[in-house]
Amino acid sequence: MALPDALPAPRVPDPMTAPSLRWGILGTGWIADKFTQALQAHTRQKVVAVGSRSQSGADRFAQRFDLPAAVGSYDDLVQRDDVDVIYVATPHNHHHEDALRAIGAGKHVLVEKPIALNAAQARDIAAAAARADVMAMEALWTMFLPKFDIVRQLLANGVLGRIHTVFADHGQHFEGDHRILRRDLAGGPTLDLLTYPVAFANWVLGAPREVLARTTWTPNGEVTGQTSVLLMQDDGAQAMLHSSVLSRTPTAAAICGEDAMIAFDPDFYVPAGFTVSDNAGASLRHDEPEVAHTGGLHYQAAQLAWCIAAGERSCTIRPLEESIQTMVILDEARRQIGEIYPEEQ
Known part of the structure; x- marks a missing residue:
């Protein structure tokens, strides 16, 4: 097959047009920092709260990004009524536990890659999301x-x-x-x-x-x-x-x-x-x-x-x-x- 005359255009809609959700950031490390920067600069998504293992860590992150709320407990973060979706940005060996924590609170979840330590944990997250009727997705941004x-x-x-x-x-x-x-x-x-x-x-x-x-x-x-x-x-x-x-x-x-x-x-x-x-x-x-x-x-x-707004779960x-x-x-x-x-x- 001969090459086309030109490459196709990407079909990705402008992220600014995506429905606005209220995000909670679970973890305050490097990738959480970059993710929050990207959302605030390129979308209408609202980062409304951050959770850390310490109140001081949450406070520093919230101050850096001018967030409305900072809590020193992951459990307190996922239980907030003003949060629609949790971004899990903890170390790899905590992804499974923290994803289940968010799903158990009825929250949609975006889990930083890798989604878990192994396939058994990944299947566990998928099954929990299906039972709770929430969206779970791996943040493999590529x-x-x-x-x-x-x-x-x-x-x-x-x-x-x-x-x-x-x-x-x-x-x-x-x-x-x-x-x-x-x-x-x-x-x-x-x-x-x-x-x-x-x-x-x-x-x-x-x-x-x-x-x-x-x-x-x-x-x-x-x-x-x-x-x-x-x-x-x-x-x-x-x-x-x-x-x-x-x-x-x-x-x-x-x-x-x-x-x-x-x-x-x-x-x-x-x-x-x-x-x-x-x-x-x-x-x-x-x-x-x-x-x-x-x-x-x-x-x-x-x-x-977009998936959540359309009622999709995959x-x-x-x-x-x-x-x-x-x-x-x-x-x-x-x-x-x-x-x-x-x-x-």
Whole structure:
């Protein structure tokens, strides 16, 4: 198939047009900060309260963003009548507990990725949300970015032809006592960085027939340092994925088809450009500002608001089934490399 004359336009509506919900922020770390910035700058969503493990921590966050309410208890946050939806921004090994806390209070919930430590916990969240008739969604912001809707259309239209290979990588260098190096916070690259390549490959290719994983541990043996994963599909397609907390890596990605290839600029999972090229050398280019988290995290919040306003309990862009399948792949990779989190012992 020849390349189209031009790339399709993204179909993502303006987030400013999304119905306004009242948000409670559960957790006050780095990602909570970026998420709140994005909502206040790019949407009509109302961040009305923040909850922390300490009143002083909640007060500092609320003051920084001029929020109406700050509470020093997660339970007090989810019980508030003026909150419609909870954004869970606690460490990975608290996502399950805190998501269930919000769902149990009858609140919709957006859970920062990964949705849980493992597939069993992810299924537990999905089941609890279904029983409570609330919306639960994983905050894998990449899938909601406009550039990925362009890619979604290219794949649906068969522009690449049969997909043979997916490449994806995500590596960063960390030192000292960063949370990603701490075993007690479910550290290592698997849940934090590898989630992006695995979710990306699963989105393009579907559930794999076979998972092969190998790892190198950090020098102190506290957490895994870098992990490579090979996914094999029934039709022979492969995904070659890598993540590392030991060194910076290209953090690039590609989808390689029989007729054409999409090559993503680094960092592939954030707002940035990509090139589509065919076997004859023709190419199409998509460029956009590299605005990172504060310019991109709001798309997932707007999508959640549209779903809730429509009475939906599942998001077609990132349904819970795909979040669970990502965890199934990561579970098998961890089984092979012997990575067990303290909560699983």
